[in-house]
Amino acid sequence: MRNPKAWNKTVLYAVISISAMYILMGATGYLYYGKQVKAPIFLSMGKNGGATVGLILITAHVLLAAPIYLCSFAMEQERVLKFDAMAPGKQFLGRLVLRGAIVIGLTLIAMFVPYFKRLMSVFGAISNSIIIFLVPIFCHYKLFGRQNRSITSHVVSLLIVILGFFVLFVGSFVAIKELLDAIVSGETI
Secondary structure (H helix, E strand, O other): OOOHHHHHHHHHHHHHHHHHHHHHHHHHHHHHHHHOOOOOHHHHHHHOOHHHHHHHHHHHHHHHHHHHHHHHHHHHHHHOOOOHOOOOOHHHHHHHHHHHHHHHHHHHHHHHHHOHHHHHHHHHHHHHHHHHHHHHHHHHHHHHOOOOOOOHHHHHHHHHHHHHHHHHHHHHHHHHHHHHHHHHHOOOO
């Protein structure tokens, strides 16, 4: 950020805009499909162009976002394994093997872990609410402290933290309930 003092406004605008998008999509889904709405929304749309575009966009998002996390994870493992101390040829081969093993391992997990889709919903509900709502506020307070702030700033931060915990608990509850329902009903995907 060019202006670190604008952090509160940045977080506030980010939370408001993302929340507005989610509320808009959720409300639209419930208004149109009622209680039969599915997540993600394109599953409720049947087999048509809109559903196909939604599936393509979600797939593209996952394929384009995954390397960011995978590279960060791989680079941390390379640091732990001291790849920098290796000769360039060994370093390249080591990275190739390590990164290939990570991708193959994740693919096997996705293919063979039962209820993987439901487990990912649980992990997503927990991690997304923490990353989106809680971590920015706690990091901001850790970096800049609590002194020299207006009451409004503290109130907004508190409201974001409360919203974050609400999303964490509700999202986790729903995701865990869906996982348990899938296990009880014998669903395999």
